[in-house]
Amino acid sequence: MLKFSISGKEKKSKARTGYFETGHGIVETPIFMPVGTQGTVKAVNQSYLDNDIKAQIVLSNTYHLYLRPGTEVLEKAGGLHKFINWQKPILTDSGGYQVFSLAELRKLKPDGVEFSSHLDGSRHFFTPEKVIGIQRSIGSDIMMVLDECTPYPCDYDYAVNSTELTSNWAVLNKEAFENTKSDYGYEQYLFGIVQGSIYKDLREKSAKDIINIGFDGYAVGGLAVGEPVDTMYDIVDFTTDILPEDSLRYLMGVGRPENILEAIDRGIDMFDCVMPTRNGRNAYLFTSTGILSMRNAQYKDDFRTIDEECGCYTCRNYSRAYLRHLFIAKEILALELSSIHNLHFYLNLVREAREKIKEEIFSDWKNEIINKITSNNKSIMEE
């Protein structure tokens, strides 16, 4: 079993801080995991990821790695860590989300999902057993179960059936996990995923099903798919009340900085989101005083750093004007510098959150930070 040690707790809220240890080192929580779908955090090399951004764990993707480069290459390489030269922990999403968001042709069956590749249209059949097998070949420290991520809106009857399917698959995931072992000499762990859309009775049933099967950690999935943000907070709050206190809780695919702080406040320990990297590549910069849309003409001759409170490589060396120039000129460096800054901002945010929880002043700090990072955006919108 994965050991998760809680070392600090907020009294005013459900926020907690702690750490867990894997075969590739310790991860402090709450933590944000940069997304490296295809075995690379886009535009950011491992040296910056490690030394400047101080990422403790990255997320990669079973669906994508299975299609390319394929498990055979990964096995020959000795696993994903060696293949990509990243010796810290890796979590892999099962690919369930991609099967439902990317694949064009897909067919849900009781024992798995049939889909055609978004790369070449070739047909594949993902079962819980197969997805565990692929993640064994990848050698991720934390593997995720195959689930169905419900869309939004999602009518109740659909959600009932989908949640039942996810629960049934969870059993098969667990069996496959127990019947196989790591290929590379270190332990791998398996997280279950709670679904149930926005329906509390389904969330409760799903959580109880998944807890009964028993996993090394528990993810909350199917959120941040278009529902109102207050609904998301409400479901997170409701679900973490059911999940075991001494297990890791992972809110999948979330989110904006303020979403992360609100979810930490409601007892979440782990996050991943494409936003800092994808939006970074699109000139959308997160700062301590709000959003900068880096292509905007107002930065043409703004030689200030992106964020005066940031100590990242980009902020230490380059100006807004230069970054804007790189974006307008479609230079590759723009993507790299922005991704480094945004990831640094996210990792620094959760690092500060850990400190504030230890000091037991997280709730007040959180409100202050959210006010700072969102008030600027409101004033821009009002103008």
Added chain:
RNA sequence: GUGAGCGUAGCUCAGUUGGUUAGAGUAUCAGGUUGUGGCCCUGAGGGUCAUGGGUUCAAAUCCCAUCGCUCACC
């Protein structure tokens, strides 16, 4: 110099036998993006239709002149 062709948004071009307020792509400006395709989506600004005259109820469209560009031939 002679002949032919072409001048429509910053750029590349549509625009029917003359018929509402001249369009598109791109660029510019501004929004969006939540278990990743550098993608994509949305909106806005931008035109004395080379210039001047004429025909007509009505001209980017037809006629004349001027200017500019391209090609061919001297």
